[in-house]
Amino acid sequence: MIRVLLCDDQELVRAGFRLILDLEDDMEVVGEAGDGRECLAAVARTSPDVVLMDIRMPVMDGIETTRRLVAASSATRVLVLTTFGLDSYVYEAVRAGASGFLLKDVPRDQLVAGIRVIARGETLLAPRLTRRLLERFVAAPPPATGVPEQLTRLSARELEVLGLLAEGLSNAEIAARLVLGEATVKTHVARILTKLGLRDRVQAVVLAYESGFVSPGVPHAE
Template sequence: MIRVLITDDEHLVRSGLRAILEANDDIAVVAEAGDGAEALSAVARCRPQVVLMDVRMPGMDGITAAGRIAAASHAPEVIMLTTFDLDDYVHQALRAGASGFLLKDTPPRDLAAAVRTVAGGDAVLAPTVTRRLIGHFAERGPAGIAAAKTRLEALTPREHEVAVAVARGLSNSEIGRALGMRETTVKTHVSRTLAKLGLSNRVQAAILVHDAGLV
């Protein structure tokens, strides 16, 4: 059972998201929060695996809360929710450690699939809007590209291939098929890559590869 925390300042939105998620036998909504501060308390109290976090809320916004959650030990995965497909602030949350983002009009089946995806260790990178956002905010100036490439030099050739595949939005199973590896081996390479680069999740790795101009 995947434990989910829903954070949004609108009660009707939270109720709608709860109804969508709890229609799935493998997902349970363990708590709701109306702002970022409440979300931090709920994470400590209920230990969800996935947090759905609205970007714009009064008090502590979703970006600040996502960063604090991602920085904690044994942190749950955070999916940002936004009304706008190119919200000016979402990239900050992605760099801070959120596992991706969804639009609030995402179809119910896709929302549940996204929760399963991040709970399984993948990022929500498949939607075109997410790829466009990461590409839009990637730092591709000469200095940014050089710095990103220098960081990636810490990787082995195989880890480098895996990192580029992650940046292209491939899941572990898709990377395994593309590179001729078992899925468990891919997971090992991803974990080692994140550790070497000092990153918390796949989205941050994808952004770094984009910053290096490799995708």
């Protein structure tokens, strides 16, 4: 059973999401919150698998709430719901540790499928969409000479994989580019996340840009 917490300052929005999720046999809405502080308290009380998180809320917004959940090493994953699409708020939410985002007017089946994806520990950001988001909003330093200090724990092959992740390639595309099995690529991605202390591949891509390892609009040299 996937335990879901609804966090939105509009009661009608929460009610609508609850109606949708209550129809799913594998989902349970375990609580609601109208702002970030209420959300943090509800997470501590109910231990949800996924939080549907609004961005713009009073008292504490969804970005700061997500940041605090991640800082507390919470196992709860965050799916951001926004009316604003590819804007700076979404970028900041991803940077804070959200595992993906959807527009609030997304069709019902996509919302339900998205929650299942996040609950499995995956991310809900298409690789190329992730790259477009980062290239638009990331404030990266100039390209680094050599390997940025934050990435020195990675092997040469892991650096290759990270560079291709940042280009927006899927695991299958990386496997084809490097002539590797897809399972091997998945293993490299998992090791990258472990070595860098990151939750998912989206955070790895953010770090690749912000460290200067990859520059917006410039393909990573292989």
